[in-house]
Amino acid sequence: MQPDTANQTHTAEFVLVGFAELRETRLFLFSLFLTTYLLTLVENLAIIVLVRFDPRLHRPMYFFLTHLSCLEIGYTSVTVPKMLAGFLGVAGSQRISYAGCLTQLFVFTFLGATECFLLAAMAYDRYVAVCLPLRYAALVSWGACVRLAAACWLGGFLTPVLPVYLMSRLRFCGPNVIDHFFCDASPLLALACSDVSLKETADLLVSLAVLLASSAVIAASYGRIVWTLLRIRAAAERRKAFSTCAAHLTVVSLFYGTLFFMYARTRVASCISFNKVVSVFYSIVTPMLNPLIYSLRNREVNAALGRAVSCRSWKGQ
Template identity: 90%
Template sequence: MQPSTPNQTHRTEFVLLGFTEAHETLLFLFALFLTMYLLTLLENLAIIVVVGLDHRLHRPMYFFLTHLSCLEIGYTSVTAPKMLAGLLGVAGGQRISYAGCLSQLFVFTFLGATECFLLAAMAYDRYVAICLPLRYGALVSWGTCVRLAAACWLGGFLTPVLPVYLTSRLTFCGPNVIDHFFCDASPLLALACSDVAPKETADLLVSLAVLLASSAVIAASYGRIVWTLLRIRTAAERRKAFSTCAAHLAVVSLFYGTLFFMYVRTGAASSISFNKVVSVFYSIVTPMLNPLIYSLRNQEVRGALGRAFSCRSWKGQ
């Protein structure tokens, strides 16, 4: 850590290096990421519209699914446009102000934490539906759903408050080039000239609290679900019960698997280029895949999509 000197000035902007080291493939990466970003917007908007229009999907599981789709749109929109501008070489596309960098870090962390909590709420919904079906209407009422969703958004919003505040107290007086495609915490801390120990401790504790709390709820819910399924005598009934939570389990595995792999990895796998690839996966690829998982694994969603976008629907027949 380099100490501050009288000749050093506080940085007012940063340069996001992104993927500019891959000179030969910039246009290919731009086309690839733009396609993925547009697909993410289209798929998640389709889920929101279809659930809103089809009264047969006005149930708690799909209520949470629309919130998940809203999160995915915001989650990828925080990073993708700036990354695409940098790949295309737009004037100022790689530059981001100090305030803009902190804002991007705050919103990205906020939406990521909210998704953790929302997936836990969806796991609770599946637990009640499978293990306590006779009490489902009482335990997962619309009022409960609204309160759970509000708690998820509020918990997610409060998550980055302390870490981002501590980041704002740091001094950035040296190089201003962030070797990443967005203002992630680790590459940003590498540029700080002041003591980053309090910030790193806060990041660790907050990340552990969010990940462990949400994953504990998910693990407990699915533990009870598995126990209930094992007590069902016929294989057909087990498959039918499990099919109601297969899509959610796939999304949880994809999301948490990537996050745990990112934060609990070996030193040999912690190169900057490797971090960028993993970051692309959980910030762009995962939001694109989640709507596909839900539409492919869920017959009701497939049917609603078919009805919404069929020629008969457009003709009003």
């Protein structure tokens, strides 16, 4: 039975526990996550710079890739710096205000949803390139690319509006310790002292809507791509066509695999520690891996990187 509303005091701030249970290895974890974060920044900035200054990469596929790199930088920067400060024991690093917590939740959800929509747009781009090559210039014009990218960012921005609004309507009057390294919905709901059933239902429906809508576009696009590839008789042409999709398909598999596990279910999770490990994977590890996947599996990106390095070496002589 909940206490009387008049006796309840609203929580003004939260304490992020992070990985306090691994205190003995905090310096090792700090070094590991700092290295991962710096690699994420360098790799994604390198992709943005390469596409910006290499005319051979001024194509829709790489236009979307720069947006993905911007998302990855924002995605990690929302959570990692504060987590790193917590490992070092910086004063106030584990504390976050109520408004700051909701803002972090909003931005993190916004960027994650935008990435879902952007990966769907990239799948559509690959579908047109493989299945409708003669109509590619008309269907994926620069105007269409800008509109698609704008729709992805707008859809991502609108996604957390209702969930975060409902979170703001909950009362937090008891313990203020969040067993996580950022303000995610599940550990926040565990601290609420009011009915969370409406919030849980809204979260589940919004998560499923974003994940199912974007994954349906991806599945339909790759279904048509596979069908087209099966009808190509020449093995060399088939491999070439598939190579243009391999990197994107790998990134989609990593990103959606963890997201479906985390969010397409009831938000008050039973195993917080395991959720933190999964959260590390999709919010820290995946943004570092994505640029590597694209560069290792894409000859054009590798060639552009080679040209940039050789040009810089020549200028340095």
